[in-house]
Amino acid sequence: MVNRNVRREFLGYSLTFSCALIAILLTLAIILFLGWKGLAVFTQHKISLTNIFSVHWWPDRPAGAGGPQVGVLTFIFGSVITSTLAVLVSAPLGVTVAVFMAEISPRLGQRFLQPVIELLAGIPSVVYGYIGLSVLVPFIRNNIGGTGFSLLAGVMVLAVMILPTIASMATDAIRALPGTLKEAALALGATRWQAIRTVILPSARAGILMGVVLGLARAFGEALAVQMVIGNRREIPHSILDPLITLTSGITMDMGNTVQGSLWNDTLWFMALILLVLSFFFIFLIRLLGRKGAVH
Amino acid sequence: MKAQVKDKLATAGFYLGAGLVVLILFSLLGYIIVHGYRAIDLQFLLSEPETLRAGGGIGPNIFNSFYLLFLSMALTAPLGVLAGIYLAEYARQNQFTNLIRLSIETLTSLPSIVVGLFGLLIFVTMFGFGYSLVAGALALTVINLPMMVRVTEENLRTVPRDLREASLSLGATKWQTICRVVLPTALPGLITGIIITAGRVFGEAAALLFTAGMTTPHLNFSQLDITQPTCPWNPFRPGETLAVHIWKINSEALIPDVRRVADGSAAVLVLVVLGFNLFARWVARRFTCRLTGG
Numbered sequence: 001m002v003n004r005n006v007r008r009e010f011l012g013y014s015l016t017f018s019c020a021l022i023a024i025l026l027t028l029a030i031i032l033f034l035g036w037k038g039l040a041v042f043t044q045h046k047i048s049l050t051n052i053f054s055v056h057w058w059p060d061r062p063a064g065a066g067g068p069q070v071g072v073l074t075f076i077f078g079s080v081i082t083s084t085l086a087v088l089v090s091a092p093l094g095v096t097v098a099v100f101m102a103e104i105s106p107r108l109g110q111r112f113l114q115p116v117i118e119l120l121a122g123i124p125s126v127v128y129g130y131i132g133l134s135v136l137v138p139f140i141r142n143n144i145g146g147t148g149f150s151l152l153a154g155v156m157v158l159a160v161m162i163l164p165t166i167a168s169m170a171t172d173a174i175r176a177l178p179g180t181l182k183e184a185a186l187a188l189g190a191t192r193w194q195a196i197r198t199v200i201l202p203s204a205r206a207g208i209l210m211g212v213v214l215g216l217a218r219a220f221g222e223a224l225a226v227q228m229v230i231g232n233r234r235e236i237p238h239s240i241l242d243p244l245i246t247l248t249s250g251i252t253m254d255m256g257n258t259v260q261g262s263l264w265n266d267t268l269w270f271m272a273l274i275l276l277v278l279s280f281f282f283i284f285l286i287r288l289l290g291r292k293g294a295v296h
Numbered sequence: 297m298k299a300q301v302k303d304k305l306a307t308a309g310f311y312l313g314a315g316l317v318v319l320i321l322f323s324l325l326g327y328i329i330v331h332g333y334r335a336i337d338l339q340f341l342l343s344e345p346e347t348l349r350a351g352g353g354i355g356p357n358i359f360n361s362f363y364l365l366f367l368s369m370a371l372t373a374p375l376g377v378l379a380g381i382y383l384a385e386y387a388r389q390n391q392f393t394n395l396i397r398l399s400i401e402t403l404t405s406l407p408s409i410v411v412g413l414f415g416l417l418i419f420v421t422m423f424g425f426g427y428s429l430v431a432g433a434l435a436l437t438v439i440n441l442p443m444m445v446r447v448t449e450e451n452l453r454t455v456p457r458d459l460r461e462a463s464l465s466l467g468a469t470k471w472q473t474i475c476r477v478v479l480p481t482a483l484p485g486l487i488t489g490i491i492i493t494a495g496r497v498f499g500e501a502a503a504l505l506f507t508a509g510m511t512t513p514h515l516n517f518s519q520l521d522i523t524q525p526t527c528p529w530n531p532f533r534p535g536e537t538l539a540v541h542i543w544k545i546n547s548e549a550l551i552p553d554v555r556r557v558a559d560g561s562a563a564v565l566v567l568v569v570l571g572f573n574l575f576a577r578w579v580a581r582r583f584t585c586r587l588t589g590g
Binding site: 005006008009011012013015016017019020022023024026027028029030033034037093096097099100101104105108109112113116117118119120122123124125126127129130131133134135160163167191192193194196197217220221222223224227228248251252255256260269272275276279280282283 | 299300302303305306307309310311313314316317318320321324325327328374375376378379381382383385386387395396398399400401402403405406407408409410411413414416417418421438441442445469470471472474475495496498499500501502505506510539540542543546547555558559562565566569570573
């Protein structure tokens, strides 16, 4: 009896331990395999850094004409500009909603806005893409200009998609502040708006920024919704109404149509590696902000 | 006086912002439901998609989505719960635990298309599964594992210490305490978490493009030989889910009635995801009542 319990004890421990170990192994495997495939452009195709970090894209240019050009800068620029603009649109609105839920009307916030935010977060990304494609793109084409497939459409779709992330992180950050902070400000004769602007928002800054970075990371990694509305033209856009391409949409467009091991295909893996490295950068930023926030 | 005016203006601004978000949601949902209502009928829900002609449905896609969801949750739920138990009950404050947490954080923030590519490389190509439901389920497991672990850990941590101590003081071993006391107490939260995770699986598409594939063979529901490609239950056949179907028809379809199929598919997808959320809430409330009221 005692023996059986000891054995079960050991079994239980090792079972849960190995499942936790799987999380580490998976992460390592992803880093190793993506690194291996992503660096093939250098190890196997001997592509130079100046070639890959350029804006020239002609992956099947014949050797006689100077060889293939696989500049990924256009894709990186597309990802950076769409997600940055999306955050710039979304963050103010997200913080406004957060202040509303935490400070202005907690009752309405709890009963009404919380479920609304959760519902927005729950709508699958392809549905955002579908609505962007069937409502936003024609609207831009008919009322603003261009073909509709544009940076503007991508920004709008992404802004709505990351709104829940920013709003809920900011709400948590504001709710976590000690109530005495606001009371002190109010006791000094500040109006509610003054208290929010000068005390609450600055104190919750780290948490709010964390939400913004998380939103940025989501926008950066989002693939299908963006791909459906931005037009996917491999050029740097000149205006907000021009089509463009991002890292994720580039991968989505070409991965199925290129031959495994070809330079074109391996360039896509390199783009995936960039996405992976960037998500590490975002984790690093969030950890940094988390440590800063803990000081308060 | 000026400060008071500013305060009023700011308050109005906050109401406006909140109102705008509510408006966005209701116009999104309104659009989906109204357009979906026109497109959905029984024939649409049951028949197979067409590639060139009008009149196709989404029957196999709905089936694939649910079957894939089942396959992936059958993997994710045990793995995630066990890893969560480790973190909540056994893990000490050391480098190894830090490494687990860092890994989980990394997995959480991976773009789903990157997971899809990893799945293409490992499950589809190296393991030789090809574009298949199994490869899709494994990719989805990579995506959902971190969430399952976190949900489990959080729920186990809400179980009062007294319960564990009472059980241990009665002579139960740690594992017995976990299985007979901690897990049953945390069960409502765990089930809720599993349902919510499942809802997210349903809408996932980017990771499935290159793992479960973008095609479905003709399914024959009277075919029970699981090794046959026409058998719906064969996990090694490719399967296009509803979410992937929505992406595909919107970006490259040749059928003349794209709008109708897209409208109907989006509505079904959103309604199912909403259904999962409501179901999770219902389960949570029901179980809580029984545990506290019984």
